[in-house]
Amino acid sequence: MTAVVLHPRDLAGCEHRLSLDQSHPDLVRARPDTPEARRRKDAAADHRAGVREMVRGLHSDQPAGTVVLIDPDADHATRVAATLAACADAADWIWNATLPTDRDHGRRGHAELLIRDGGGYVPVIVVNHRVSYRAKPDRRPNGVLNTAGNGTLTSPVWTWAPTPDPTRNGRNQRRDQLRLAQLTVMLLDLRLATSDVPEELRAGVIGLDADCIVVHEMAALLEDYRAVFDRRMAIAQGHIATTPRRIGECRGCPWWTRCGPELEERRDVSLVVGGNQSAALFDAGITTIDQLAHYRGDAPDDWPGNVRFDDAVLNAIAWLTDTPLIRRLAEPHVARADIEVDVDMESYGEHGAYMWGTLLTDNTDPSREVRYRAFVTWQPLPTPDEGRSFGEFWTWLNEERAAAHAAGKTFAAYCYSQQAENRWLLSSATRFPDAAGMPARAEVEAFIASDEWVDIYEAVGRNFVCPNGKGLKRVAPVAGFTWRDAEASGEASMDWYREAVGLGGSTPDLTQRQRLLEYNEDDVRATKVLREWIDGRAKDEVPHEDQVLEFRNR
Template structure:
């Protein structure tokens, strides 16, 4: 699959950032070896949104840290944005002056080792500095599972923290190791072997022991240098990153032309399949042996069916003779809309009373248009919960069965639990125990899980992939989770403070279509799928 050559000892190494050390190796090769090829290098909207959110988070953390040290002149120094050479000079000047904290630091490029980069924060320890990165995801969670050390934001003071558990991210560790090597090159490193990360909650610094990671980092850097220099060849393989990669316009057709096995199975499975000699979709479709060594992520028989379905152009395959999903007298479909990590601003519902044909099937949204985060989110959540509880109780009082449905409950459950926790004590907000009891009850049904139990899905199990097979279509041609994030920004005036009523209506229509799609899909599972969808044995 790959050919490895030694880099010539006098070769100038490509300058790599920490971003180059993780993710698709083939993208790295294309970025460095095909710079003159014209591709649309503009960011996918979802990537743009994440970058903007990360910038807002970094600015907020900088403001907090600056506020902590307001009465300590020279302790907290923020390097001004500008040309990299000026930022490096300002960083070195702040360090030479003994600044306790240096924000927006840029470090001297290590051309001999082929690396460059900067750290959101440098924390002074003794005569040197440790790198601290600011990331827009959580780096710890409540609960004392395992050993974790944290430091308060106002000083570098690592200590065991029994109240938290680590959420480790390989990219974070690689970046901290990368920055440690750059600090060593600049003569600014400490001998502690430590680094830190400030996550989304920004309430402490999670401390990382980087010593065990350094050999792996050095190996990764060497391999990535070989790829970027063309000494290590790569081939395309479909992975999650492909969805937003500008090179997909080139790699996608190449993979289809080669009938590459990664078109039907995930990245790790594709690697294992290739190691076992299953290079193409056809190789996998014709395979009758046991699972290869190290196979993970599902039954090999399902992978074979996926390959056979792809070869025949089949979009959905039945696992079972008669597909089923739980049904009830009173059914409520639920779909939640959130904005990143800021909160859930909309709970959309669609009620169907199967015992009373005169009762209209009605969409009802519970929403706040105050920009998140806002306490008004607690108000809209409380109203949603009160309405849902009233329908459950009314059904029980009249001897009717009740079920509420969502598509992939992990998202809904996260915000059900999170809302009950964050807004505890507000009028109408349920207790955490009430929410947990509902989630664990048979009245909360995940249609996504039902799809997985009943079908094998060659094109994925997302609602936008499966509901059209049941005959449902969205009114908005751009409907999708990432698109709705952009609509929300405009709807509440994130950019300029001017709300857009038209985008609010667009979001509500999209949410309404989502709950209708869930209803149509689950009804189709029990009423029509058996006759319309090919069974796996027929492939």
């Protein structure tokens, strides 16, 4: 019997974190959630509760026992017993199914749903991210929809009936797939699976939209799972040693206070490059920041093709010399106009965009006030009032744009990282077509594609190497901007929003509404300060990369 039991979450992500978690279980149990982790858990719990009520409602007209809800507040043993009893009674849908811990093999797991199919059960998990997206229409020259080659399987949320779905493409996440594989193996061992033939096994995921079940064929996933599980078990048992290396998930990891100083002490190269880049450098024998900073020669054989190798060398030098920004060009440049509008959108997770903040600058009329305007709804998302606030924003923006054109003036609107803004620009036009002032989607697409919509994030990447990251709150301070709120961040704004609109039944906090307005205003003012600085003082205040690379001559 093994003393180690792995949860599906142990199978993905940082191997060193798994090793530390297993080596220090008391610290793990006593460790409180970070605010970010708590927000994620709360949002996921709200989503699961919504799906649970949807499932119950869809089967409310069916005989008692069709849907069995396992009490989530019961202890583990009680939930396991209730799950096995529901399986023995051949319940069609079992919510919050908890499987018995397999201590012989070291596995534990639960599924938000077990759905009966034939003589066994299919595991279905509910996750708070998107698991599919609408496929772009693929039409033959004769206008007929071409669905050839689309292998995405989906099932309606009210039954288990997997069929090829030409309207969707799956968005597979490895963490989800490994969880489904572990649940499938546990069902096989309990003789509760739908088949003992791997090619006949399937599992499902209900994502954020909760409008279908994305179906996974399990045969290939089970092969991958077994290799991953064996390695992770060996790590957890101490048979394979691990060492820290900085990766994306380090930002929110509670062990970073331990790993970070260790990496800095050995000046680990992963502190200045991404995960794939650090792996290529390690394979080439470049393990420290100092080695990389003094390196001359070609990039390693496995260097990612989408990353300029000189940027990695510059990042290493910047770390050693405490250089916050490095100029790529002799003359940094960003598009400018007579009438300039900085735009920043605030959204609440996947529920919608509740605020569009703007700052208009008329460079032809110094007497015209540089004024902040916010178009906002304080009705809790999701709400049709989101369409009203967006329609007002779009109407105002296009009136200013049209007035500039009529006066023979140039116009530009700016955002920081248009990926987020574009998503809600397009989504708003699609979801609220009847709202006053709402443009057609084609009109929004034309605006996004025009030269009058400028992404300052992209401009920063063209003009500079950013050793500390390209986020607005990383780069704007170099240009001299400071946020009024010391806690300002996208993550913190999620908590402020919950309080501002009274989510969870609380009384709306008007002070948090003002806090959000000031945070949004600072974001648009930071964008203005940054782009004007790029077009002005940056050439004199930021060293050129050729100057920085001279470090190698020391």
